[in-house]
Amino acid sequence: MSRTIRPMILAALLTLFWISGGFAETPDYKIGMVTPTLSASEDEFRGAVLVANKYPGMIKHLVLPDNYSEEQETAITQILSLGDDPQIKAIVICAGYSGILPAIEKIKKKRPEMIVITAPIWDDPDMMVKYIDLSLDTDWVQRGITIPTKAKDMGAKTFIHYSFPTHMAKEVLAKRRDKMKETCAKIGVTFVEISTPDPTTGGGRSPMLQFLQEDIPRQISKYGKDTAIFGTNCPMQDVIIAKALELKFIMPEQCCPTPTQGFPAAMGLEITEKDAGNFAKINEQIKAKAAATGTTGRLSTWPVAVGYFFPEFAARLAMLKLDGKLPSFELAAIEPVAREVAGVDVRFSPMKPGLSNYFLIIMDSIIY
Amino acid sequence: MKLRLSIQLPQLIVLAFLIVMMGLAFHLHISLTFLISDALIRLVMNGILVLSLVPMLNAGIGINYGLPVAITAGLLGLCLAVNFRITGLLGFSAALLFAVPLAAIFGYGYARILNWVKGREEITAIFIGFSFVPLMNFFWAVAPFSNPAMLWPIGGKGLRPTIGLRDYFSKELNTIWDFHLFGLTVPVGLLLFFALCCLAVWIFFKTRTGIAMIALGENEAYAKLAGLNISHLRILAVILSTVLGAIGICVYAQSYGFIELYDAPQMMAFPAASAILLGGSAGKRTTLLHVVLGTFLFQTTYLISGPIANEILVPEVAEIFRMMITNGIILYALMHEGKMKRGGYAAY
Numbered sequence: 160m161s162r163t164i165r166p167m168i169l170a171a172l173l174t175l176f177w178i179s180g181g182f183a184e185t186p187d188y189k190i191g192m193v194t195p196t197l198s199a200s201e202d203e204f205r206g207a208v209l210v211a212n213k214y215p216g217m218i219k220h221l222v223l224p225d226n227y228s229e230e231q232e233t234a235i236t237q238i239l240s241l242g243d244d245p246q247i248k249a250i251v252i253c254a255g256y257s258g259i260l261p262a263i264e265k266i267k268k269k270r271p272e273m274i275v276i277t278a279p280i281w282d283d284p285d286m287m288v289k290y291i292d293l294s295l296d297t298d299w300v301q302r303g304i305t306i307p308t309k310a311k312d313m314g315a316k317t318f319i320h321y322s323f324p325t326h327m328a329k330e331v332l333a334k335r336r337d338k339m340k341e342t343c344a345k346i347g348v349t350f351v352e353i354s355t356p357d358p359t360t361g362g363g364r365s366p367m368l369q370f371l372q373e374d375i376p377r378q379i380s381k382y383g384k385d386t387a388i389f390g391t392n393c394p395m396q397d398v399i400i401a402k403a404l405e406l407k408f409i410m411p412e413q414c415c416p417t418p419t420q421g422f423p424a425a426m427g428l429e430i431t432e433k434d435a436g437n438f439a440k441i442n443e444q445i446k447a448k449a450a451a452t453g454t455t456g457r458l459s460t461w462p463v464a465v466g467y468f469f470p471e472f473a474a475r476l477a478m479l480k481l482d483g484k485l486p487s488f489e490l491a492a493i494e495p496v497a498r499e500v501a502g503v504d505v506r507f508s509p510m511k512p513g514l515s516n517y518f519l520i521i522m523d524s525i526i527y
Numbered sequence: 528m529k530l531r532l533s534i535q536l537p538q539l540i541v542l543a544f545l546i547v548m549m550g551l552a553f554h555l556h557i558s559l560t561f562l563i564s565d566a567l568i569r570l571v572m573n574g575i576l577v578l579s580l581v582p583m584l585n586a587g588i589g590i591n592y593g594l595p596v597a598i599t600a601g602l603l604g605l606c607l608a609v610n611f612r613i614t615g616l617l618g619f620s621a622a623l624l625f626a627v628p629l630a631a632i633f634g635y636g637y638a639r640i641l642n643w644v645k646g647r648e649e650i651t652a653i654f655i656g657f658s659f660v661p662l663m664n665f666f667w668a669v670a671p672f673s674n675p676a677m678l679w680p681i682g683g684k685g686l687r688p689t690i691g692l693r694d695y696f697s698k699e700l701n702t703i704w705d706f707h708l709f710g711l712t713v714p715v716g717l718l719l720f721f722a723l724c725c726l727a728v729w730i731f732f733k734t735r736t737g738i739a740m741i742a743l744g745e746n747e748a749y750a751k752l753a754g755l756n757i758s759h760l761r762i763l764a765v766i767l768s769t770v771l772g773a774i775g776i777c778v779y780a781q782s783y784g785f786i787e788l789y790d791a792p793q794m795m796a797f798p799a800a801s802a803i804l805l806g807g808s809a810g811k812r813t814t815l816l817h818v819v820l821g822t823f824l825f826q827t828t829y830l831i832s833g834p835i836a837n838e839i840l841v842p843e844v845a846e847i848f849r850m851m852i853t854n855g856i857i858l859y860a861l862m863h864e865g866k867m868k869r870g871g872y873a874a875y
């Protein structure tokens with residue numbers, strides 16, 4: 160009897176020792192990361208996967224429903240489930256959707272010590288600063304000045320803004336449009352606003368893309384080649400860039416500035432598995448294709464995907480804070496971390512004067 | 528051959544709307560040549576997808592709301608052709624060649640499910656489409672395609688949501704024998720291809736099997752008494768619809784210039800259904816005239832309302848009209864289905 164029990168006790172002790180050893184190696188907390196699905200937005204999804212691979216066992220990656228606008232309740236339940244896990248000490252949400260704040264509010268009421276970083280979500284800013292420890296976003300409104308200015312530098316005489324009612328009902332996007340209009344008037348560029356079929360209603364994105372296919376040649380024949388075209392919706396970029404290669408107009412920046420949006424499909428970029436995610440290589444390829452199609456100097460974007468940068472940056476900040484290495488989310492504290500993660504300079508500015516937990520970023524441009 | 532086209536209320540409304548729009552476009556100096564050229568392209572781009580509804584409608588199975596199944600087969604064919612880097616007209620033909628057998632296989636499985644749920648085909652088809660699309664989303668994300676022009680630019684594995692056809696067979700069919708006349712572009716090759724597809728369907732419904740299928744659609748009990756193999760005919764109709772749908776998306780994609788994967792096929796059945804109902808299909812007997820008239824009216828209304836609404840600064844109105852037409856026509860057809868059943872007007 161004892162002969163069988165002894166090895167069993169030994170095995171049990173060994174297992175216990177192994178388990179406790181295993182726990183001692185990784186910190187005792189986890190970070191919940193929330194992103195859209197791969198097909199909805201590759202950048203954020205891959206950004207979160209990158210973080211999960213870098214810090215194995217520390218990241219719980221949740222994916223929001225593909226059809227977010229119709230399944231908001233599912234999204235809220237998913238995010239709330241993170242608050243129920245005692246091991247999770249911080250939540251990073253990189254989704255670019257509105258309607259997520261109620262979930263954060265509930266979690267914060269239940270667990271006030273939970274660190275929540277959003278990069279970005281689009282809810283009411285005044286409410287966001289109340290409940291979210293650090294809100295990050297691209298400087299959408301400021302881009303209303305930078306994009307037309309860049310377009311003018313690239314030679315634009317006319318600036319066309321394609322959007323649809325659902326987008327123009329969003330405060331930041333409408334504000335950016337107004338800024339663009341203002342800036343265009345200031346620098347002497349004709350501003351043209353065109354509404355496309357709404358992709359969020361009924362027929363999906365096909366009617367919108369079909370409209371763009373037919374309308375862009377019409378506008379270029381009316382305003383000429385020195386026209387900059389800007390679309391506010393991600394799927395639009397494939398068509399806009401493809402048409403830019405054909406009609407040689409100016410594409411100053413996409414809605415989400417990154418070399419990985421629009422360019423790969425429109426230019427048929429062949430990105431091997433080895434080069435995937437290597438932005439320097441992707442930029443080189445775009446430059447070569449632009450030269451081959453005679454569009455050098457007509458296309459521009461930011462050199463690194465913001466959506467890919469945000470998840471890692473936000474997760475790093477959360478970890479540093481939990482490890483006690485970051486006293487606060489003040490600008491002076493987070494700026495060096497941004498430079499380290501992005502590899503290029505990132506400019507921050509507070510969302511409103513005086514705010515110390517809602518920052519907007521702008522990166523430098525690359526003109527192909 | 529009797530060719531009767533009874534104009535119903537929806538066609539009248541849309542036709543009147545279209546005429547007013549045309550007049551407005553002329554008044555606002557919107558280039559009509561651009562509009563007409565685009566209308567011709569749109570007719571064929573969507574026409575074959577609408578045509579694909581005919582076999583199932585005529586066999587009495589109802590509207591093929593499971594069109595995403597057919598579209599997926601076509602997308603697979605397109606992806607295979609791009610993966611093997613086959614370009615030009617050959618590439619487009621290869622896409623069709625890959626798509627057709629795949630569509631036949633998908634269609635068979637789809638038909639077996641529809642035979643199970645006889646009597647509730649339309650609602651079942653909607654959900655088959657809705658559940659098939661997410662399943663395929665998973666497939667697209669992990670499928671072992673190897674052409675780097677198709678893969679995710681950051682992850683390096685799985686297919687991108689949109690794959691550009693510029694270097695493969697974009698607009699290949701649109702540009703065959705196309706000619707310009709007073710600034711108008713007439714895509715002869717594209718129109719011929721559509722005519723050929725219509726002709727094939729017309730010939731099919733002249734054969735014994737085709738006539739049997741129509742008989743089945745008109746009166747199933749009678750068809751059974753006549754000794755027709757009903758389950759076999761229904762399976763054949765679904766396979767035919769699926770194969771046509773797959774060809775339809777191949778034509779659509781080459782004209783659009785991109786392959787759209789993931790959620791893109793999900794809602795594509797609805798505009799096609801609205802178009803055929805707008806054409807006057809009574810649900811029992813559907814003719815090629817319904818297909819052409821419906822697609823033309825439906826797509827041209829979309830086409831014209833956008834630029835005009837932008838010109839007169841009420842863009843939201845275009846959106847409201849679009850939604851009203853898409854959904855209103857389906858509603859109208861459902862309401863009047865019983866009434867319209869008797870008016871059999873065959874153009875075959």
